[in-house]
Amino acid sequence: MQKSLYALMQSMLGSLRDLLPIIIVIAFFQLVVLQQPLPDLVGVMTGVVFVVLGLTFFIYGLEMGLFPIGESMAHAFARKGSVSWLIAFAFALGFGTTVAEPALIAVAAEAAQVAANGGMIENNPDARSVYANGLRFTVAFAVGLAIVIGVVRILKGWSIQYMIMGGYMLVVLMTGLAPQWIIGIAYDSGGVTTSTITVPLVTALGVGLASSIEGRNPMIDGFGLIAFASLTPMIFVMAYGMVV
Amino acid sequence: MELIISLLSILFSTIKDVIPIAAIIFGFQLFVIRRPIKDLRRVLFGFGYVIVGLAFFLLGLEKALFPLGRLMAEQLTNPEFLRQGLSSAADVLHWDDYYWVYIFAFAIGASTTIAEPSLIAVAIKANEVSGGTIGIWGLRISVALGVAVGISLGTFRIVSGVPIHYFIITGYVLVVIQTFFAPKMIVPLAYDSGGVTTSTVTVPLVAALGLGLAETVPGRSALLDGFGLIAFASLFPMITVMGYAQITEFKQKRLRAARHAELDRDNKS
Numbered sequence: 367m368q369k370s371l372y373a374l375m376q377s378m379l380g381s382l383r384d385l386l387p388i389i390i391v392i393a394f395f396q397l398v399v400l401q402q403p404l405p406d407l408v409g410v411m412t413g414v415v416f417v418v419l420g421l422t423f424f425i426y427g428l429e430m431g432l433f434p435i436g437e438s439m440a441h442a443f444a445r446k447g448s449v450s451w452l453i454a455f456a457f458a459l460g461f462g463t464t465v466a467e468p469a470l471i472a473v474a475a476e477a478a479q480v481a482a483n484g485g486m487i488e489n490n491p492d493a494r495s496v497y498a499n500g501l502r503f504t505v506a507f508a509v510g511l512a513i514v515i516g517v518v519r520i521l522k523g524w525s526i527q528y529m530i531m532g533g534y535m536l537v538v539l540m541t542g543l544a545p546q547w548i549i550g551i552a553y554d555s556g557g558v559t560t561s562t563i564t565v566p567l568v569t570a571l572g573v574g575l576a577s578s579i580e581g582r583n584p585m586i587d588g589f590g591l592i593a594f595a596s597l598t599p600m601i602f603v604m605a606y607g608m609v610v
Numbered sequence: 611m612e613l614i615i616s617l618l619s620i621l622f623s624t625i626k627d628v629i630p631i632a633a634i635i636f637g638f639q640l641f642v643i644r645r646p647i648k649d650l651r652r653v654l655f656g657f658g659y660v661i662v663g664l665a666f667f668l669l670g671l672e673k674a675l676f677p678l679g680r681l682m683a684e685q686l687t688n689p690e691f692l693r694q695g696l697s698s699a700a701d702v703l704h705w706d707d708y709y710w711v712y713i714f715a716f717a718i719g720a721s722t723t724i725a726e727p728s729l730i731a732v733a734i735k736a737n738e739v740s741g742g743t744i745g746i747w748g749l750r751i752s753v754a755l756g757v758a759v760g761i762s763l764g765t766f767r768i769v770s771g772v773p774i775h776y777f778i779i780t781g782y783v784l785v786v787i788q789t790f791f792a793p794k795m796i797v798p799l800a801y802d803s804g805g806v807t808t809s810t811v812t813v814p815l816v817a818a819l820g821l822g823l824a825e826t827v828p829g830r831s832a833l834l835d836g837f838g839l840i841a842f843a844s845l846f847p848m849i850t851v852m853g854y855a856q857i858t859e860f861k862q863k864r865l866r867a868a869r870h871a872e873l874d875r876d877n878k879s
Binding site for chain 2: 384385387388390391392394395396399400402404405409410411412413414415416417418419420421422423424425426427428429430431432433434435438439442443446448451455458459462463465466467468469526527530531534538541550553554556557558560561562563564565566567569570573577583584585586587588589590591592593595596
């Protein structure tokens with residue numbers, strides 16, 4: 367009991383250390399640069415305690431739940447040897463975690479507003495929601511596809527450089543062709559898709575797959591899934607802006 | 611009381627986010643893999659910890675740090691604050707009058723990245739898989755440095771009005787060149803670290819900074835220029851992470867060369 371309490375204290379100290387830079391930056395700018403007092407000191411301190419507790423619990427849970435389940439499923443699929451189920455799982459994981467992502471819903475609604483203001487679609491709630499939903503499913507599909515591509519890459523042992531470079535070449539090319547107003551949204555949509563729960567799961571899946579297939583190096587082949595997941599949405603969102 | 615209500619509402623929305631993920635995982639586990647999960651109790655507890663942890667984390671950020679950070683972004687980009695350094699009211703603001711904005715962008719980019727939970731997760735995994743060659747802190751600090759440089763360049767772009775593609779394309783060219791010279795094993799991880807950086811902590815603060823700048827700098831539109839900071843924040847970590855690996859490799863080579871030289875000397879004498 368005492369031992370685990372000690373471990374908990376230690377990881378809380380670690381979380382506090384992770385948070386310390388933000389506290390220092392904010393305090394410095396507030397007190398020295400802007401020369402204003404810290405408002406609501408008690409509230410801020412409570413908030414900091416919550417963040418430290420939250421980060422500690424999250425990392426505990428990560429090593430207990432998310433990492434083991436991601437890896438054990440990767441091993442199970444590799445042992446089962448069914449590629450089509452693995453691909454179905456990869457797609458479902460990418461699509462399912464993205465379609466309900468709050469950050470994506472917010473960005474899609476914003477994009478619909480921009481499109482309506484620019485006269486691309488009719489400016490009424492119906493047309494906007496149709497447009498926003500279309501965008502949301504496009505991004506979710508793109509992420510699902512990205513995880514599938516990434517998993518196939520691990521199975522085949524293709525090297526990642528050329529695929530990612532080709533993808534970015536496509537992004538640059540499409541930036542020239544897509545309507546101006548969608549570009550910022552497209553670039554940002556690559557960043558919003560990878561949430562805090564998806565990242566550890568997908569990483570564990572990739573590393574688990576690469577370590578259970580003979581001839582794959584978990585370091586070289588296991589990583590890279592997130593890179594695909596932040597690349598494809600850019601391409602698909604620009605395509606969506608060009609087509610719709 | 612109010613705190614408990616907002617904690618519960620955040621807890622519910624976190625659970626709502628996790629439900630589809632849990633449904634997919636347990637669905638495939640039950641119907642496709644058809645094997646009991648090893649240590650099911652432990653895994654479920656782990657999921658519980660993750661949900662509770664995220665809820666506390668988000669609540670704390672929303673209560674304490676985000677309002678302050680957003681307020682600061684507004685105040686720093688406020689023309690009144692920026693004009694303090696000017697002698698007469700007729701002077702026009704130049705890009706170099708915004709130096710506090712660039713410094714703030716750098717500092718906030720670096721510090722929020724250090725606290726980013728998904729980056730911590732990837733760093734733990736990378737350290738484990740590489741057998742300790744890639745240090746948890748080495749990776750986190752190089753990613754943080756990349757985000758910091760990216761965001762302060764991004765704010766400079768908004769202020770100066772230089773088109774975004776110049777930076778992005780130059781950045782990609784650098785990434786391509788480094789890919790050929792960096793140690794093979796770092797490349798996929800470096801590509802991943804671009805996507806990992808921009809999640810819960812960094813995005814809200816950075817977005818506030820970008821939008822605040824685009825609204826107050828004359829001649830910028832919030833819609834066209836306010837976006838795009840995230841793209842900077844996910845490009846530069848690739849460069850710094852590969853750079854980190856290159857420096858580590860270079861150091862090890864030099865160390866080895868020095869040791870060889872010493873051995874040679876010992877052999878001769």
